[in-house]
Amino acid sequence: MTEQRIGIIDIGSNSIRLVVYERTAQGAHRVIDGSKRAARLSEQIDERGNVPETAISELVDMMNHFRLICAHHRTGYIRTVATAAIRNAANRDDVLRRIEDEAGLRVELLSGEEEAAYGFLGMINSMDITDGFLIDIGGGSTEVSLFRDRTLVQSVSFPFGCVNLTRRFAPKGVLADEDLRALEAYVEEAVGKESWISWSPDLPLVGVGGTIRALGKVHQAHVKYTFQSHHNYPIAGDEVDALFEQTRKLPLDKRRKLPGLSKDRVDIIVPGIAIARALYKAARSSHYVVCGTGLRDGLFYDTRFPEQPRQTDVLAYSVSNLAALHPAMPRQHVAQVNRSAMQLLESLRHDQPLPERAWLWLDTASSLFRIGASIDYYEYAKHTFYLMINSQLFGLSHRELLICAAVASYKSRNRAKLLAASFRPILDDHDVQLISLLGTLLQLAVALDRSETQAISRLDVAVDGAKLLLSATRAEGALAVERKEVDGLADDFKKVWGLTPHLTVPHLR
Template identity: 70%
Template sequence: MTEQRIGIIDIGSNSIRLVIYERTSGGAQRVIDGSKRAARLSERLNDDGALPSETIDELVDMINHFRLICAHHRTGHIRAVATAAIRNASNRSEVLHRIEAKTGLPIELLSGEEEAGYGFLGMINSMAVRDGFLIDIGGGSTEVSLFKDRTLVHSVSFPFGCVSMTKRFAKGGMLGDQQLRELEQYVADAVEGEAAWLKRTPGLPLIGVGGTARALGKVHQAHSRYPFESTNNYPITGPSADELFELLRKEPLDKRSKFPGLSKDRVDIIVPGVAILRAIFRLIGSSHYIVCGAGLRDGLFFATRFPERPRLDDVLTYSVNNLAALHPEAPMQHTSHVNRIVLSLMDVLQGQLPIPEQARQLIDVASILHRIGASIDYYDYRKHTFYLMTNSHINGLSHVELLMCAAIASYKGKNRVKQIAAAYKPMLGEAEIAVICKLGTLLQLAIALDRSETQAIGKLGIEISGGKLHLRAIRAEGMLAVERKEADALAADFKKQWGLTPILHTPDYR
């Protein structure tokens, strides 16, 4: 088991973080532990640009603490990296030497380009996006990258971040009008001087990774009373971000600390951080923001675990298969067979009836994961499936698509779908409810056709005629009595949704 666990230590400018990843016996990847310590290293540099000796001692203590956590989990490999605060310190050689000597861990000092590359890898492996800009606003640096066709094209690292900009322009966390103009001019000068290419591709989304972007996403969700908690793949319009920025900027720190969704350790640095974000957004002419829940540490994990091919070709397929592998109690042969049946049904029905373009993808995901709730309790497993799907990392779907997949996988009837929709207003409206009911009923029919969980139907012929959906078991073992009875029981509900009566035709074994 020791070789199957990787610890990533990220010595950032604002915080020091540990994440421990595990590869399970079933081949799935998951996080099993994590820890965070505030550091604010960028604001602790002295007048000579050096980190004081007592700060280095504190760093050593934190990293040794993280090493003990890794040892507790029998972590086979620990990878520790340092970013802007140590990169920009005038005594960085001394800092690295002392940390390595007193912890026994080699510390990789990442360049700005390397930091941008790992951040891009973490993002591109968690979102199904092809083209855009990526921004990571740390405590002491800001990395901005352009990617096209899921490939990194350009990247630049600016030597300023939310902590250093707070120290320079917003002492005490308050950013007045004049200071805001000066900060924005400072960012504009940096872009003009180091990365004029940023202005040449307008109209693309600006995807934010790291603490500033996630903090903005959480505050925006709380402020707008967004009913879904995940910040990964969360879109924000430019005007909406501007409005929230002004609300935060005008609040004194004692009131800002009570702002919904804002963590206490970001009260003073959130406004300068978002000011950098807005300045870059305007300079590059972005279409909108997207918050990404992954980032540097995730990129380091993929690069360490899969050094030959760290970038995923299909984000959604990887995350769905990973989630399925985390719940081996679900009978894999049965769910795979149900998946094949339901996709065969979709191929026939999609050409006959109006179904949204993404319907095949939704039911593909739902059919693979519909039994994962049994890992909690078989009884009422649908309820547990819904919870697990909406609280797990299923990357490559929008929030609405994820909710629809979970509702399809856990389908028990239209009333239950309406209850779910009521809890997630306004994300799920009448159009989404109609699709969920259609696809949920279709999935229940596919499950019924393998109710014995023996994969008895080897090949299924499907045709529509005379208001009936004829299902012919061309290759079958046995009389399929269980499957026939289950399909008959579903017939009335299926007809309500599809206008067709399903009939299972079985071979004559007289």
């Protein structure tokens, strides 16, 4: 697929979405436009199982609207798919024909298994997770998949979702005790026919789709979570149960004011969470994890990279993609800083106890520390922090992402303290020390190429008492700029590491 822009249209049972992806001149990918319309198609199915004429006409109008948005962006390829509501409709052939004839879009009708596979692809390319269950609670269907060693093992699509179960058990959006028991019994009976769901206890239940994202947003608002990202957000099972009961007991007028809950989910959120709880219980899961990617992302990867849609290293890919989105970054300088930072960490690993993944964090930070200069060079550190925590930097927990961004933008220990204070309890005092250790290493690595000429081609590092000896055994020139920068950092480095760095150029002696 060589088109510069790709449009993905997902005709879901609850909502219809468009996402436009762009491939930049540097080969990076990003979303440049998106649109969502609430449709509630599975709610409109009539007693004969048909999508009514009014709903078809509205759908065609929406498709034409999305096609015009794609045309505005000169989108080279539009991939349109439909899921449960159309899949299960008695007049589905007529619906698909109308969309093709009147909107010029050929629609792929995804099977439940295909829907699960694309959802899995979107999730696995955005999370560093090995084993678990994946659930996608849509409006008219729910997909459940088991994955092991990052590979899809088994999946099933159930013919129920948050919209059609709301219609059946909570027509006014209120799920009474008796109706809840009936809903749970209905889900449990269907799930019980898939015995493999109960064979792998104590695995995380990863959720994609609007229901689980809404659950994550409401929970974050409830606990006053200090980091506004719902992707890769874990929630304990008992906390979901407590939040479910609180939300279920709220009348609709008060539920509309619930922080974090969008207005188009006020009536369907409770039945949706009820489905999630029933599946959590059946799978005997360890905890929930909210995933911000899913079906549309999987369709994009399958379209753009048909030969190898699944990424082998999620973090490395997203770091490379984010760096490519900021082409003004001096690549040779950043590569030199990255090499020096990792060499310094290797040389000093016995001087300070560091977590095993500290290598990964410094590698990430030293690869991205200059992306903020694309906004403003003089304030690039703060812009780097903002860009890192608000971009698709996958494969890290929230704590790890904040640590990486803090290291990449490190200025001083006091600044690290202030930053950690604004993200408590995700970051604590121990993390301040960790950020300071890695941040000063990165500062020293930057100082060693301050002229941005990559003048040092070989650096020997040794510890002699309270001195950190940096010997540029292969270097061009006297490194006057670098030596002055290292001297300027010496006091701050000593406060954190207990070592005073000294840069020498042996051939000048």
